[in-house]
Amino acid sequence: MNKDILVCGVGGQGTVLASKLIASAAMNCGNTVHSAETIGMAQRGGSVTSHIRIGKEAYAPLIPKGNADIVLAFEPAEAVRNLAYLKKGGIVIANCVPVKPVTESLQDTGYDGRQMTEYLKEKVDCLIIDAEEICRPFHSSRYFNAVILGAAAGSGRLGLAAEALLDAIGAGVREEYVTTNKQAFMAGLEAGKKYAAE
Numbered sequence: 001m002n003k004d005i006l007v008c009g010v011g012g013q014g015t016v017l018a019s020k021l022i023a024s025a026a027m028n029c030g031n032t033v034h035s036a037e038t039i040g041m042a043q044r045g046g047s048v049t050s051h052i053r054i055g056k057e058a059y060a061p062l063i064p065k066g067n068a069d070i071v072l073a074f075e076p077a078e079a080v081r082n083l084a085y086l087k088k089g090g091i092v093i094a095n096c097v098p099v100k101p102v103t104e105s106l107q108d109t110g111y112d113g114r115q116m117t118e119y120l121k122e123k124v125d126c127l128i129i130d131a132e133e134i135c136r137p138f139h140s141s142r143y144f145n146a147v148i149l150g151a152a153a154g155s156g157r158l159g160l161a162a163e164a165l166l167d168a169i170g171a172g173v174r175e176e177y178v179t180t181n182k183q184a185f186m187a188g189l190e191a192g193k194k195y196a197a198e
Helices: 015-028 076-081 101-109 114-123 130-140 141-155 162-172 175-197
Strands: 003-010 033-039 047-054 068-073 084-095 124-128
Touching: 003 015, 003 076, 003 084, 015 033, 015 047, 015 141, 015 162, 033 175, 047 076, 047 175, 068 076, 076 084, 076 114, 114 124, 114 130, 124 141, 124 175, 130 141, 130 175, 141 162, 141 175, 162 175
Parallel strands: 003 068, 068 084, 084 124
Antiparallel strands: 003 047, 033 047
16 A cells, blocks of 8 residues: 555644554554654644655655645644645545634634635545534544544545554553544544545
């Protein structure tokens, strides 16, 4: 399997953990994996981008622009900011719930993410997920990283079986959070399957 996956969001959303779970699942399935993170002021809500390259055709960890098969975006503005990485025919799976930057509280720009999600719908093949809605049963949107992995698997575009990702969650998440993460993954899986059936 050859697959380039870009995971993007802001600090504190669990993007790095999501990328590690994908890489772990891919390696456990016998694939060669290269990965790298580019993190800007992550602890202060800055941009976080993880590159995951699966397969023997990748000789470097960073995905060239225009090469990503999938962009998994935890925040709508970050999805738009990273669109240059998406290849023609690729897919964006994105959270529609914004994380407002500090400048929003200072200038009151009215940023609510809707303009970004509308732009994505116009420009690319995308699956937009409402993190607050889908994570409500789990009482925290922090489980969105498991949701987006499930959605990617359910869409059929990730190239990894749900079972491989569930195994990675079991091995890579703290024991007390494994059950809820797996439940969140299954909720995302159903959203991805619904998208694939449309």
